[in-house]
Amino acid sequence: MVMESNEIKNLIGKPKIIDIPTKELFDILSTKVLFEARWGFSKGNLSDEEYKSIIENKAKPALEMLKKQEETSPVIEFKAVYCFFACKSEGNKITVLDSNNKEIVFDFPRQEQPPNLCITDYVDNENSIIPFFAVTLGSKIIEAEKRLFEENSYYNYHLLHGLGAEMADCGAQCTHKIIRDEYFHIFPDKEKTKGCRYSFGYPSCPELADQRKLFELLNPSKIGLTLTASYQMVPELSVSGFILFNKKARYFVP
Numbered sequence: 001m002v003m004e005s006n007e008i009k010n011l012i013g014k015p016k017i018i019d020i021p022t023k024e025l026f027d028i029l030s031t032k033v034l035f036e037a038r039w040g041f042s043k044g045n046l047s048d049e050e051y052k053s054i055i056e057n058k059a060k061p062a063l064e065m066l067k068k069q070e071e072t073s074p075v076i077e078f079k080a081v082y083c084f085f086a087c088k089s090e091g092n093k094i095t096v097l098d099s100n101n102k103e104i105v106f107d108f109p110r111q112e113q114p115p116n117l118c119i120t121d122y123v124d125n126e127n128s129i130i131p132f133f134a135v136t137l138g139s140k141i142i143e144a145e146k147r148l149f150e151e152n153s154y155y156n157y158h159l160l161h162g163l164g165a166e167m168a169d170c171g172a173q174c175t176h177k178i179i180r181d182e183y184f185h186i187f188p189d190k191e192k193t194k195g196c197r198y199s200f201g202y203p204s205c206p207e208l209a210d211q212r213k214l215f216e217l218l219n220p221s222k223i224g225l226t227l228t229a230s231y232q233m234v235p236e237l238s239v240s241g242f243i244l245f246n247k248k249a250r251y252f253v254p
Helices: 022-027 031-038 048-072 140-150 154-186 208-218
Strands: 016-018 079-090 093-097 103-107 129-136 196-198 238-244
Touching (some): 031 048, 031 154, 048 154, 103 208, 129 154, 129 208, 140 154, 154 238
Antiparallel strands (some): 079 093
16 A cells, blocks of 8 residues: 555554644635635625725724734634545545554545546555544634624624634644645655645535544544534534645546
8 A cells, every 4th residue: 555664654644733823823814715705894896995995994903803812812722633544546435544454445426527537536556645634723712602692792703703714724724734744755756736635525525424434543532623423523613634645636526
């Protein structure tokens, strides 16, 4: 399944837990995505001047308020766990070896129409390893949201929840970069690529029940994550998935 070098042996099957300071998450935060997609400050039929006024007088002050609150009474407790595993692909399936050399099989859909894509197409069976990850903002921010909602402070609840959703994605981005740097340190001769990050429940890998297999591989309880009977992560503001470092990898709809 994978090249038997000491460096790789020391890498695969050994989960790593990391903390990323909240400031680093704020540094890569996309205000455009936050303001428009998360908070709903979209331009719509507004003139440029009207939209600029909303951003300057509502959106930006709201973000600064939340940043100051986070400095004085922090509610974000970011943690992540990730691990590389040996794997191989065959047909529409990727077989992953867990830390005890047990095979865990993921079965992915293939497009019925050309170009008939499937995630397995992006797995190089020579020296192949696959990183899985899970990140969470922790439970304090969920508790803060709940308090705001119970106090009928719906606008502030909306702001905090939107920020949390975007910060969770920022955490996934930071973790992705850490994994990428480690991967290309082990495989310096492979063609460099950012890599494509996939999460279960989305079109390319729609089987949300596969979260159970991811939890079996990573044991994210180490960072406070659990899984409901319907395969939803708790705390809610969390992201999980896997990364494929193949220049051709892309998102697609089966």
